[in-house]
Amino acid sequence: MKSRILIIGACGQIGTELTIALRNRFGADKVVASDIREGNEELMSEGHFELLDATDFAAVEDVIFRYKIDTVYLMAAMLSAIAERFPAKAWHLNMTTLFHILNLAKDKKVKKVFWPSSIAVFGETTPSENTPQLTVMEPSTVYGISKQTGERWCEYYHKKYGVDVRSIRYPGLISYTTEPGGGTTDYAVDIYHRALKHGNYRCFLQEGTVLPMMYMEDAIRATINIMDAPKKDVKIRSSYNLGGVSFAPEDVAQSIQKVIPAFEIEYEPDFRQAIADSWPGSIDDSEARKDWGWEHKFDLDAITKIMLDNLKLQYS
Numbered sequence: 001m002k003s004r005i006l007i008i009g010a011c012g013q014i015g016t017e018l019t020i021a022l023r024n025r026f027g028a029d030k031v032v033a034s035d036i037r038e039g040n041e042e043l044m045s046e047g048h049f050e051l052l053d054a055t056d057f058a059a060v061e062d063v064i065f066r067y068k069i070d071t072v073y074l075m076a077a078m079l080s081a082i083a084e085r086f087p088a089k090a091w092h093l094n095m096t097t098l099f100h101i102l103n104l105a106k107d108k109k110v111k112k113v114f115w116p117s118s119i120a121v122f123g124e125t126t127p128s129e130n131t132p133q134l135t136v137m138e139p140s141t142v143y144g145i146s147k148q149t150g151e152r153w154c155e156y157y158h159k160k161y162g163v164d165v166r167s168i169r170y171p172g173l174i175s176y177t178t179e180p181g182g183g184t185t186d187y188a189v190d191i192y193h194r195a196l197k198h199g200n201y202r203c204f205l206q207e208g209t210v211l212p213m214m215y216m217e218d219a220i221r222a223t224i225n226i227m228d229a230p231k232k233d234v235k236i237r238s239s240y241n242l243g244g245v246s247f248a249p250e251d252v253a254q255s256i257q258k259v260i261p262a263f264e265i266e267y268e269p270d271f272r273q274a275i276a277d278s279w280p281g282s283i284d285d286s287e288a289r290k291d292w293g294w295e296h297k298f299d300l301d302a303i304t305k306i307m308l309d310n311l312k313l314q315y316s
């Protein structure tokens with residue numbers, strides 16, 4: 001029998017597109033989308049949907065039992081910028097939900113788990129160019145600390161209890177379907193909306209702030225590929241580095257100007273600058289390439305074209 005999948009945090013930026021991709025792949029009947037809030041109409045109406053507070057162990061266990069779930073994608077998390085405003089809440093959400101799912105997997109109520117980590121696990125003391133898989137990691141944000149701790153627990157549950165948990169360190173993700181909520185890399189989505197609506201953008205990060213980024217389709221493919229990979233090929237059970245493109249705000253502006261020549265950008269850095277400054281500029285993802293065949297497809301101009309074409313349709 002094909003696996004039955006639960007997506008927790010299905011209404012978020014990644015969850016929305018992951019739900020659609022998994023429904024297309026396995027059939028809507030095999031996929032249960034869940035979130036603490038309702039999502040877009042398509043997500044709610046085209047398959048199973050459960051309102052679920054992922055910090056409530058009994059509620060999560062109940063959904064897993066009722067739908068005979070064997071694979072969980074745990075996408076619920078509080079992202080870097082917002083987590084700085086609500087540190088205790090962020091820690092609670094990010095860690096409690098992970099422990100619930102790891103413990104369910106340890107008790108054999110779930111067979112396979114996907115849990116996302118982030119470039120936020122790195123910090124100021126990490127080599128910032130071509131950041132290696134194994135390196136100094138001293139994250140300085142609540143979100144980064146929760147992701148780094150989560151990675152250690154994933155590896156621990158794998159080694160100690162044989163839990164089949166798989167993870168990748170997402171860079172900033174760019175998509176037009178659902179807007180991101182509360183990250184430091186969110187400017188790379190906002191900028192396209194503002195370019196079309198207003199022809200200008202005030203960026204909360206400074207010129208020259210290079211960060212690793214990725215188009216959502218690449219990220220979804222990576223997620224599905226690591227989950228598809230034979231167990232023995234997934235050699236890293238903390239989390240894999242994942243690289244796509246690297247760019248600064250002015251690079252996105254120039255890419256937009258190729259399509260909208262009058263577009264203007266100005267800079268007004270806020271508290272998110274310090275977070276961005278602590279993250280790497282580019283990522284060495286050779287382990288993911290070697291172990292399960294990772295390859296990214298979209299460069300910045302391709303991303304710009306897709307974003308502007310699709311947002312234009314939405315706005316008209």
Ligand code: AKB
Nearest residue numbers: 079080118183184185
């Ligand atoms: C954020 O900016 O917090 C996220 C991330 C890089 O994990 N997009």
